[in-house]
Amino acid sequence: MNDNQPHITIIGAGVSGLTAAVTLQNAGYKATVYDANSFVGGRVSSDATSGLILDHGFQVMLDAYPAVNEFLDIEALKLRKFVPGSLIFKDGKTHKLGDPTRDSSFLWSTITAGVGSLKDKWLVYSLSRKLKQKSIHDIFTSPETTTKIYLENYGFSKKMIASFFTPFYTGIFLETKLATSSRMFEFVFKMFTEGNATIPAGGIKAIPEQLAAQLPEDSMHLNHKVTAVIGNEISLENGEKIKSDYTIVATPAGDLVPNLPNENMPWHQVTVLYFETDHTGLDQAIIGLVANDDVLINNFHFLNDVFDNHRNIISVSVIKKHQLSDQQLTERVVKELREETHIKANELVKLYHIKKALPQLDSLNYCMNASETQLTDSVFLAGDQLSNGSLNAAMLNGKAAANAVISKIEGSVIL
Ligand SMILES: Cc1cc2nc3c(=O)[nH]c(=O)nc-3n(C[C@H](O)[C@H](O)[C@H](O)COP(=O)(O)OP(=O)(O)OC[C@H]3O[C@@H](n4cnc5c(N)ncnc54)[C@H](O)[C@@H]3O)c2cc1C
Known part of the structure; x- marks a missing residue:
């Protein structure tokens, strides 16, 4: 990555985080993606072996x-x-x-x-x-x-x-x-x-795999659980600390970001x-x-x-x-x-x-506007849980968070 480029981090390689990464890439920005699992897709996964x-x-x-x-x-x-x-x-x-x-x-x-x-x-x-x-x-x-x-x-x-x-x-x-x-x-x-x-035809996991295939391999860090996001610093379970100018949390953020009501979402x-x-x-x-x-x-x-x-x-x-x-x-x-x-x-x-x-959400919206995904100066939220439980909402919220980051970097108004 060119050192003049902002460091963008996405937590979660589910459909939402992957869509955020693809949106950033299409706009010329590279993001690094961390996921606790050993595979991409989060809830969209399949075991496809032995026929x-x-x-x-x-x-x-x-x-x-x-x-x-x-x-x-x-x-x-x-x-x-x-x-x-x-x-x-x-x-x-x-x-x-x-x-x-x-x-x-x-x-x-x-x-x-x-x-x-x-x-x-x-x-x-x-x-x-x-x-x-x-x-x-x-x-x-x-x-x-x-x-x-x-x-x-x-x-x-x-x-x-x-x-x-x-x-x-x-x-x-x-x-x-x-x-x-x-x-x-x-x-x-x-x-x-x-x-x-x-x-x-390859099972439901073909969806996140197709998204991930559009991203550079070295941008994806699987088996990397994040434990905290504090300002511009991300802590990993393995003890590593990462500097990040902009972070998209593409999973419920209550456990990771301080001062958020611990979501305990049902x-x-x-x-x-x-x-x-x-x-x-x-x-x-x-x-x-x-x-x-x-x-x-x-x-x-x-x-x-x-x-x-x-x-x-x-x-x-x-x-x-x-x-x-x-x-x-x-x-x-x-x-x-x-x-x-x-x-x-x-x-x-x-x-x-x-x-x-x-x-389990009491009130539903279709998807977030880019401006609604911004939590702090450097932290943005994505994931289906912000809107409604569907692949559609997961993707649109990933896109919205990525667009908010792009506007922030380019100094334009976040819509
Ligand atoms: C059984 C089932 C049936 C469904 N049926 C449908 C359907 O028919 N149609 C439909 O549209 N949708 C359906 N959905 C919903 C759809 O799968 C979800 O809306 C979508 O996958 C959500 O994507 P996401 O990226 O927001 O979240 P997730 O897929 O949950 O991704 C979050 C990612 O973040 C990672 N993560 C979490 N915490 C950390 C951490 N601390 N550090 C690093 N990584 C972390 C997780 O490992 C995960 O990969 C279904 C879901 C399930 C499970």
Whole structure:
């Protein structure tokens, strides 16, 4: 690095920190990135070995997210798309519900699906039309209520909320009460109607890896945990001290920066279990939902339906709280799969508990303005937790913090 260049440090090589680094690089500035983990991506990670692609928790990239189209080479990710619908397993019956305006094969099954009235299905259609026309700005400046109250006020029946919206959005919000802000519901619903739920062919980790590949290798310091950021000095767990003119903290900063209220932010958690199965899948990449209050399984899909030539593996997400050991949970999930869906799961391949999956936020915004990311003269904040738990917010907040640093260096007004 040229010595006249400011020293810029980013703490966190998650999607937000990486997007900040890419934004700085595109403006001609090099940043040094530190991460405590041995890999890039933070919460966006996969184990991809021996022909298996096991994401750390089921997550999808909605290809309508504005930020992914700005920062990612979508074509290179070779996205695998889920069909715009789901299979609902309820009281021994299977119902197929989807968006017939995008996939006509859903028309008849959706009309006849016994998970809601015809009025409910009409309301889904009218909501998708309404949200297509509502701008993202209008969504995030609308008054907030919970998703549950929003759906009730919109006129959906209790049956439709219990059988479809609750399991579907529990799988997205990672909480079972639909207590998440109606702004997030509207945003996610809009993204689903305008695009597809996708996973890159190489697994979800291909997203941060593509971002990291744009950065010089020597800028990335993995296995380097930061313990404090005080003024222009950064302390590492290994005892090193680093001088930094501008620092972007792309993770909750409460433990690192003095005088911040120690955030102790609550998180939503999820457990995902991967099983071998003889089942050949559902013939299409579709999400299965189990709509039964007494059942722990929330949603599942087959990796062999998503990835080319993948072994027959089923991925099952458990979101409800329980006190079971891993062994008990595994046995319970196998039993529930058999009883609720008639799918026989063989041996467990892997189980991941993700304790800090999504930040539990009371009030949501779309993303930060650059000026809002500035904490002190030299410290800036990024990360999804500042706005809403999504790849989109993580990227946009990384970009905003980087733009604030650029304005500061160049002496322009931070917008
Ligand atoms: C199971 C699951 C499902 C999800 N589903 C979806 C979905 O379907 N769609 C969607 O859009 N989003 C989803 N998300 C959310 C999405 O993954 C996050 O919004 C995004 O990854 C947040 O990125 P980030 O960079 O802000 O944070 P993180 O990924 O948490 O990155 C923070 C980084 O900082 C590092 N770090 C923390 N402290 C230190 C320290 N002291 N020193 C050095 N490094 C440190 C961490 O190791 C980490 O790499 C899901 C997340 C999970 C876990």
